[in-house]
Amino acid sequence: MKEIVLLGSTGSIGTQTLQVAKLHNIKVKALSANSNVNLLAEQVREFSPDFVCIYDKNKYEDLKLLLSDTDTKILCGKEGLCEISAIPCDITVNAIVGMAGFMPTVSAIYAGNNIALANKETLVVGGEIIKRLAKEKNVNIFPIDSEHSAIFQSLLAGQGNKPKKIILTASGGPFRGFSSEQLKSVTKEQALRHPNWVMGAKITIDSATMMNKGLELIEAVWLFDVLPEQIEIVVHPQSILHSAVEYEDGSVIGQLGMPDMKIPIQLALTYPERFVTNTAHLSLTDIGSLTFEKPDEDVFSCIGLARKAIRIGGNMPCIMNCANEAAVDMFLKDKIKFYEIPEKISFLMDKIRYTETISPEIIEQTEREVKEQMK
Ligand code: NAD
Numbered sequence: 001m002k003e004i005v006l007l008g009s010t011g012s013i014g015t016q017t018l019q020v021a022k023l024h025n026i027k028v029k030a031l032s033a034n035s036n037v038n039l040l041a042e043q044v045r046e047f048s049p050d051f052v053c054i055y056d057k058n059k060y061e062d063l064k065l066l067l068s069d070t071d072t073k074i075l076c077g078k079e080g081l082c083e084i085s086a087i088p089c090d091i092t093v094n095a096i097v098g099m100a101g102f103m104p105t106v107s108a109i110y111a112g113n114n115i116a117l118a119n120k121e122t123l124v125v126g127g128e129i130i131k132r133l134a135k136e137k138n139v140n141i142f143p144i145d146s147e148h149s150a151i152f153q154s155l156l157a158g159q160g161n162k163p164k165k166i167i168l169t170a171s172g173g174p175f176r177g178f179s180s181e182q183l184k185s186v187t188k189e190q191a192l193r194h195p196n197w198v199m200g201a202k203i204t205i206d207s208a209t210m211m212n213k214g215l216e217l218i219e220a221v222w223l224f225d226v227l228p229e230q231i232e233i234v235v236h237p238q239s240i241l242h243s244a245v246e247y248e249d250g251s252v253i254g255q256l257g258m259p260d261m262k263i264p265i266q267l268a269l270t271y272p273e274r275f276v277t278n279t280a281h282l283s284l285t286d287i288g289s290l291t292f293e294k295p296d297e298d299v300f301s302c303i304g305l306a307r308k309a310i311r312i313g314g315n316m317p318c319i320m321n322c323a324n325e326a327a328v329d330m331f332l333k334d335k336i337k338f339y340e341i342p343e344k345i346s347f348l349m350d351k352i353r354y355t356e357t358i359s360p361e362i363i364e365q366t367e368r369e370v371k372e373q374m375k
């Protein structure tokens with residue numbers, strides 16, 4: 001029986017991870033969330049972890065009260081989060097949203113825990129650091145992101161042969177086929193309605209701007225040791241082929257399945273074994289046709305911004321990521337329009353101080369500078 005620590009347990013990936021844990025009797029040693037104390041307390045009652053951490057210190061007393069009759073030890077804040085991510089276990093699952101997930105990942109790797117990573121922002125802001133540390137500590141990073149799980153699985157077929165190319169698929173989001181003019185008038189409600197996946201608000205907006213694919217391109221560069229130029233983004237609206245790898249001989253190996261995150265979550269927890277899932281199985285004849293098209297990078301300029309950021313390197317992907325998090329937050333609070341998201345990011349990529357090297361301190365400093373500018 002495996003033991004996990006779960007960061008971000010109240011979110012979309014977090015709750016689905018708990019469903020997988022329940023189905024396969026995986027022991028949950030610790031849980032954590034940002035501020036949703038009620039759901040977190042319910043989860044503690046159901047899974048009886050040794051530790052629970054609430055990031056928002058203002059909610060610490062509330063959580064303590066809710067759990068006063070349990071044996072679970074309660075922690076809070078960033079320190080608490082880093083402490084629980086380092087609890088000895090088979091896998092620390094990082095399902096936090098945003099770059100707040102970076103330091104807990106570092107902490108888990110230092111402790112020698114393998115990582116199941118949903119939190120792509122960790123690799124976008126500090127991929128170089130994470131890769132170096134993981135190698136040093138002999139820690140595995142199992143991707144949860146469906147595309148990266150597909151690439152991971154497709155690479156197994158290569159038995160160590162280097163891929164020539166990675167085909168990173170994208171649904172295209174709710175605004176596929178829109179012109180720049182049409183994007184000027186889209187609403188928050190439209191942007192939050194993803195055609196194929198039900199996810200947290202931030203990644204849903206990232207999917208609508210296609211910044212999600214930009215973040216995933218950078219995530220793939222670090223996870224699979226490929227150049228950005230080796231990654232082709234292909235829009236595939238049915239979200240059935242979750243990504244593929246092309247080898248030198250022209251063979252393309254991909255992974256297909258229903259769009260259900262429980263499949264990649266479970267594989268990250270049980271790899272190399274494959275257990276049953278309680279999700280619908282794929283019927284290709286029911287689906288009928290799979291279609292593919294090029295993304296419109298003129299309209300969805302976030303893809304180009306991500307390519308530019310990883311080409312420049314240093315703290316540029318971090319600047320881009322912080323700017324994106326801040327811009328998406330402003331959009332969700334009705335402070336800016338949808339089309340202003342890439343504009344803000346591009347502006348900050350020119351404005352914020354660039355550094356060639358990257359460290360946890362530089363990442364924090366960059367975040368502070370971006371927040372200051374976005375005020
Ligand atoms: P979500 O908003 O539904 O959940 C986020 C979780 O993180 C919550 O439990 C929240 O309490 C916690 N959290 C937020 N801020 C925090 C902070 N500062 N400190 C500690 N905890 C914090 O998000 P989600 O959709 O589950 O996405 C989580 C991550 O997984 C993101 O990086 C996203 O890009 C990635 N991802 C999600 C999906 C999906 O289907 N939802 C698919 C692929 C990748």
Ligand code: MG
Binds near residue numbers: 145146147216
């Ligand atoms: Mg994805």
